[in-house]
Amino acid sequence: MIFSELELSQVERNFTFDFAILEHDLSYFFEKRCLNYALEHIHRFDDRIKDNLYNIRPVILKESLISLTCDLASVSFYRYLNMITFVNLRKDILHYLMTATLTNDDFLPLLETIVNNYFSNLDTLDIPIDSKRLSKQVALVVYYIDNHCDEPLKTNTILKELTLDPEYTKRKFRKELGFTINFYIRHAKLQRAKQLLINTHLPIGEIADKIKFYNSAEFARQFQKEFDVTPSRYRELNQIFYKKES
Known part of the structure; x- marks a missing residue:
């Protein structure tokens, strides 16, 4: 099977790179249970991209949210006891993202919503689990x-x-x-x-x-x-x- 490459504009390339860094940071903060830091990084990211947000195709934004959803779920699989909770949460969010018609205006609210949902489902047993x-x-x-x-x-x-x-x-x-x-x-x-x-x-x-x-x-x-x-x-x-x- 040959996967065709999605051609990106320079603005979209810059966004994809910046979002990959944000995704890494959010996964780290999720593992460490630091919601305030996660939201702070989202707001900084918002400040950096807001001038170019409408030059990015919705499909690129949707793919970024899907990637983040899966990444946060993968953290939960080896870090937290209640992994089944996050399996179900991932399923629900992915279903929403794949079936909803999203616009550029939806991106940042959805980004915060996804992160808040993952943090709200963190197990209250605050113990390190390996x-x-x-x-x-x-x-x-x-x-x-x-x-x-x-x-x-x-x-x-x-x-x-x-x-x-x-x-x-x-x-x-x-x-x-x-x-x-x-x-x-x-x-x-x-x-x-x-x-x-x-x-x-x-x-x-x-x-x-x-x-x-x-x-x-x-x-x-x-x-x-x-x-x-x-x-x-x-x-x-x-x-x-x-x-x-x-």
């Missing part, structure tokens, strides 16, 4: 929980399903991550709830039921305790890419 260093047992448990958040989950049931020694795995999990499996089950379900709040219009009670939480009142209480914001307020602040059906 998935390559997790033991096989712990990695299996984390992966299982992340992929079964919509099911009733109990520690011993999970370990039995994975044919892991219960006491040994519980000790190893706590030693490597600093918290219990039960704690992570609750946390992962709340992370899943964040996705549903952003990407659907399901009532909060239905979301609590979908993730098999105790009840809607307890779900709302635990959500606010975990993220310092109510579920309804979180939805209001972050529901960006999902559009109501007409």
Whole structure:
């Protein structure tokens, strides 16, 4: 297969180079959880390109946003426990970018929106994670929980399903991550709830039921305790890419 080269004007070449540097910086700030620095670099980038923005074809701008979306997702895959969250976020953003008709005026607002969405989905467990260093047992448990958040989950049931020694795995999990499996089950379900709040219009009670939480009142209480914001307020602040059906 031969890939044809997209011919670029000099302005577009300069933009592509500048955006590649910005993309590198944003990925670094995402890894380090520095949203303020990320937004500051976006504003500086805006100042540099605003005079030439309308001389750049929308297809070039869209491709840049797609590249950034994938790059931020790749950081999450080896850095954060809740990688499934970012797999779904990447899917939703790419679907939006590929199906929406974007203009030059959309570029900078979308750039900030994408970055804010990734940061808003950062796992609140502020611990350094290197998935390559997790033991096989712990990695299996984390992966299982992340992929079964919509099911009733109990520690011993999970370990039995994975044919892991219960006491040994519980000790190893706590030693490597600093918290219990039960704690992570609750946390992962709340992370899943964040996705549903952003990407659907399901009532909060239905979301609590979908993730098999105790009840809607307890779900709302635990959500606010975990993220310092109510579920309804979180939805209001972050529901960006999902559009109501007409």
